[in-house]
Amino acid sequence: xxxxxxxxIRTLGELEAAAAALLPEAIRGYVNGGAAExxxxxxxxxxxxxxxxxxxxxxxxxxxxxxxxxxxAEVRAPFFIAPTAYQRAVHxxxxxxxxxxxxxxxxxxxxxxxxSDSLEAIARAAPSGPRWFQVYLQPKFVDSQALAERAERAxxxxxxxxxxxxxxxxxxxxxxSGFAMExxxxxxxxxxxxxxxxxxxxxxxxFPLEGGSEASWELLRRLxxxxxxxxxxxxxxxxxxxxxxxEVGASxxxxxxxxxxxxxxxxxxxxxxxxxVEAVGDRVEVYVDGGVRRGSDVLVALALGARAVGLGRxxxxxxxxxxxxxxxxxxxxxxxELATSLAILGRRSVQEVDRTDVRPAPLxxxxx
Ligand code: FNR
Ligand code: LAC
Numbered sequence: 001x002x003x004x005x006x007x008x009i010r011t012l013g014e015l016e017a018a019a020a021a022l023l024p025e026a027i028r029g030y031v032n033g034g035a036a037e038x039x040x041x042x043x044x045x046x047x048x049x050x051x052x053x054x055x056x057x058x059x060x061x062x063x064x065x066x067x068x069x070x071x072x073a074e075v076r077a078p079f080f081i082a083p084t085a086y087q088r089a090v091h092x093x094x095x096x097x098x099x100x101x102x103x104x105x106x107x108x109x110x111x112x113x114x115x116s117d118s119l120e121a122i123a124r125a126a127p128s129g130p131r132w133f134q135v136y137l138q139p140k141f142v143d144s145q146a147l148a149e150r151a152e153r154a155x156x157x158x159x160x161x162x163x164x165x166x167x168x169x170x171x172x173x174x175x176x177s178g179f180a181m182e183x184x185x186x187x188x189x190x191x192x193x194x195x196x197x198x199x200x201x202x203x204x205x206x207f208p209l210e211g212g213s214e215a216s217w218e219l220l221r222r223l224x225x226x227x228x229x230x231x232x233x234x235x236x237x238x239x240x241x242x243x244x245x246x247e248v249g250a251s252x253x254x255x256x257x258x259x260x261x262x263x264x265x266x267x268x269x270x271x272x273x274x275x276x277v278e279a280v281g282d283r284v285e286v287y288v289d290g291g292v293r294r295g296s297d298v299l300v301a302l303a304l305g306a307r308a309v310g311l312g313r314x315x316x317x318x319x320x321x322x323x324x325x326x327x328x329x330x331x332x333x334x335x336x337e338l339a340t341s342l343a344i345l346g347r348r349s350v351q352e353v354d355r356t357d358v359r360p361a362p363l364x365x366x367x368x
Contacts, residue, residue: 006322006329011337012293012314015330019090019317027089029177031316034260035169040268041260044291047268051300051358056346064339065349070308071158071230071251071285073130076106077335078350079298081327082256082289082310083134083160083234085114085195090320095188096125097324098315103128105331110134110160110310113147114195118188123154132158132232136165137213138194141222144213147189148227159227160254161220164235165196167209169262217248224249232287235262237272239279242286252285252307259290259312270301277305295337302350303358 009015020028034041066077081102088094095117102109103126111122113136123131133151138144148159187193200207224231230251235258236242242253255273257266269290277286288301289310301309311334318330338350347353 006318006326009321009329010333012317012330012333015314015317015321015326015333019320023090023320026177026179029174030086030179031084031090031313031320033171033173033177034264035262036172036264038173038260038264040257040264040266043268044257044260044270045293045297046291047270048291048294048297048300050361051303052361053296053299053303053341053345054357054359055344059346059348061343061346061348063348064342065351066335066338066342068308068350070108070130070287071232073108073157074106075108075130075308077331077338078302078306078308079292079334079338080108080287080308080310081110081315082259082312083110083112083162084312084316085112086116087316087319088116090316091323091326093319093323095122098319098327099123099126099131101324101327101331102126103131104328105335106130107331108132108308111156112136113189113193115188118190119147119151119156120154121188123156127155129155129157131156132160134160134162134234135223136162136194136196137215137219139211139213141214141219143192144219144223145226147193148223148229150189152227152229156229158230158232158251159223160232160234161223162234162258163215163220164237164256164258164262166212166215167197167199168195169258169264170199171261217244220245220250221248236276237266237269239275242276242280246280246284250284252287253280254310255286255288255306256310257290270304273301273304273306281305295334295339295341298334298338299341299345299350299353300358302353303355305355 068078108130110132133156197211232252233245233250234254285307288306318326
């Protein structure tokens with residue numbers, strides 16, 4: 001299949017199609033697949049269609065400002081690259097290309113414990129960041145601590161602890177495509193870094209999770225005490241969990257269902273956002289990821305109280321299509337869509353967007 005020239009790509013939808021046309025089936029199944037029947041995967045995007053944006057007219061919008069701050073650091077737009085594993089599986093530029101493209105335009109990128117390049121190599125590729133490191137709690141706490149220390153030394157400015165993955169979800173599409181989780185690309189952070197365990201097999205009644213981590217609120221508190229980096233807790237869908245995360249010292253939370261890859265029938269991330277903003281939004285920054293595909297989606301999330309939104313699959317599609325240049329193109333596209341929507345909404349700055357800018361769509365409105 002011929003690669004499409006990136007410049008011909010005008011929307012994230014076209015990017016998805018271009019990536020689908022060139023990725024081998026197994027990699028496509030891994031990237032695009034969700035858990036089980038993929039109800040949550042579909043709902044993630046559909047949830048945005050349940051809100052309307054309310055334009056304000058004749059506002060002075062000649063200069064548009066997309067910049068905001070995330071944990072005190074200036075970022076050029078209120079969206080970031082969510083952590084995704086094994087980026088070299090989609091393109092040889094891998095995490096280093098992703099880091100360079102994001103850093104070039106001042107967009108935050110978060111890198112996974114399961115990166116195909118080492119966290120140090122990623123940092124060297126784009127020394128100026130902004131850049132955070134995502135931690136999967138390891139079976140032994142000392143190994144999680146070691147990852148945290150390496151990230152701190154390499155200049156990452158926050159730790160994102162993903163807490164929604166005691167075991168990987170049942171990924172029907174991924175399995176059907178033939179993708180094997182075991183070592184698809186060399187793990188950049190070392191052979192002893194483990195991925196969350198695969199779902200247990202065999203008849204019950206007891207399922208020891210081989211290679212599982214002793215994740216607990218107490219361990220999160222210990223991690224908090226052993227690092228000077230701010231802690232961001234990723235993968236929350238309930239107000240009471242967000243409260244506990246703040247109690248153990250999180251500086252921010254990411255409302256997320258892992259891109260619909262974990263528990264099918266868990267709520268769309270956007271649907272869980274309001275209760276979490278209500279519970280902790282006055283104390284910590286709240287971000288959300290899952291299903292963001294348009295500049296107008298970003299505005300809806302901001303209006304509902306998110307400080308910024310993460311994108312997981314779209315930057316991978318961009319990387320697949322044209323490596324580092326593709327990611328640059330993707331970031332440009334989303335920024336320009338966001339600026340367009342912001343102007344027509346009648347807001348000069350993304351920081352001015354508030355709850356009055358959205359209203360629930362009338363029931364029965366069709367969603368995408
Ligand atoms: C992910 N995600 C993820 N999250 C995480 O904390 N660590 C990881 O290693 C990964 N790996 C990963 C791989 C792939 C292929 C995907 C698609 C996702 C979840 C990711 O950070 C994010 O929560 C979702 O991808 C957001 O949903 P969208 O933007 O893909 O709809
Ligand atoms: C995934 C894991 C690795 O979603 O986070 O595939």
